[in-house]
Amino acid sequence: MFSIDANSIDKSLPVPVGTQLYGLLSYALSFGGIAHGTRLQSVRQLAAELGIAPMTVAQVYQRLRDAGLVEMKHGLGAFAVSDMKKHGVDNLPVSSLRADIEVLIGKAEKLGISTLTLNSMINAQSLLRRPKAGLKIVFVAIFEGPGRDYVAQLKPVLATNDQVQLVTLDSLRVTEELRRISTEADIVLTFLHREAEVQALIPEARVLGLRFIPSVRTRQALAGLDPRTRIAAVTYFEEYIAIMRPSVREFAPHVSDIRVTWLSSPDLGEVIAQCDAVIFASGADHVADLVQPGVPCFEYRHAPDPGALEGVLVPHLADLRRSKIAGNETGPESDIPERGVAEG
Known part of the structure; x- marks a missing residue:
């Protein structure tokens, strides 16, 4: 990932330096350039390095905090929001499987079964186990065309009976029906740097921001x-x-x-x-x-970060399925209507 230094801000551009700095930092925080949990430079340090006013840097840090990309710790400074802390990955059920997976791999090795063959066996077995609960998922994109591609790239980690509706951020802002649909969905997915904005539009929904990387x-x-x-x-x-x-x-x-x-x-x-x-x-x-x-x-173009899909999205979906199955045990599962792509 590119570094942010004195050459990063172009004062000859007709764009305020604060706007440029916000774009640089929000991009780096959202697309993998700054590791989560990392302490950002102090306001004075970054201002001195970039040759801009400390007040400008302070305002940018506040905007990043409001966007949910950094957290401010009194007396310590600004820190990149940790995925592990933010989404509770360590507490998700998938974490408890790590030891079991290690045992299974060890047993396969003793039997002379390669890891590749073991993966094939697991994949084949998983295809025979149709999920009992399909999920209603909304993906909030900025632009509809790329959004369709992103949804297609998410499909491999979804179940066959999951249903995904694509909406644009602009349409979500102005259409009450889309806000209702999103609120009633099992989960709303969007980009990491847009999570706070989407959550503000649909405060009662379960919103998960995903990390994207250059394709x-x-x-x-x-x-x-x-x-x-x-x-x-x-x-x-x-x-x-x-x-x-x-x-x-x-x-x-x-x-x-x-x-x-x-x-x-x-x-x-x-x-x-x-x-x-x-x-x-x-x-x-x-x-x-x-x-x-x-x-x-x-x-x-960007694409979903495979690490985010495996380490964040998949565990969340598994947790949602288990909760939904538990909630349906007292009655038959209702049919989920097929929904089309909403236009912005």
Whole structure:
């Protein structure tokens, strides 16, 4: 993950330095750059390093706290919110299986059964055990197109009778019916850095923020760029403009000429015309219409972090199923109506 230093803030951009810093830190906290539980630099230390006012840094830390990304400890400073503490992973039933798994692996080794074969046996057996309770899941995305892809990437860890409804954050803000559906769902999934915002819209719902990382396809496309390429990096949200250059450079360190802008910037067309390749953040796909034929143009797409799926989502779903099964023991399970994709 890219580092945040004096070169991270571009004071020549028509975007406030506080906005840039918030985008940088919220991105790093949400997409894996800062380990959870890590103590952030003090306000004065970070302000001095970046060459900005301490009050600006303090305001950014407050925004991060309000977004649920950091916790402030009196006299100690700001700390990245711990997934383990936040979601109680250590207390989930899956943690108690670790010793049993170790015993099973040891027994398989004594019988001459490889770990690969053991995995295949477990997978085959699990396919024969249809879950007794399907879950109603809502996924809150920022943009509908990428959201459909994210839901598809979540499907492998879901049960066949789980039902997922996709809604956009904008539609959730303005549609009471979607807020009702989300509140009644067994769980609402969204991005880690949007969890507090979604929870505020549906305070009675069970909301779980998931960590996302740059997709394999994105990393490969960036690594394959010619070192001489002049890149135009375009974001949809103005507040995330400062993350574009370090995000691209993380996987294309051999490319030095990276120019950043955002979708509604007045110089967008000029920047694109001066570059040999265009990389755009999710939501800014209309940029492709401005690119000349033959010029490489692709999305900087993210994907669910496999570690978050296995260590956070799967245990939560298992816990929900067990609770739902226990609640249905006194009566027949009701049918769950099929729902379509809500449009923003």
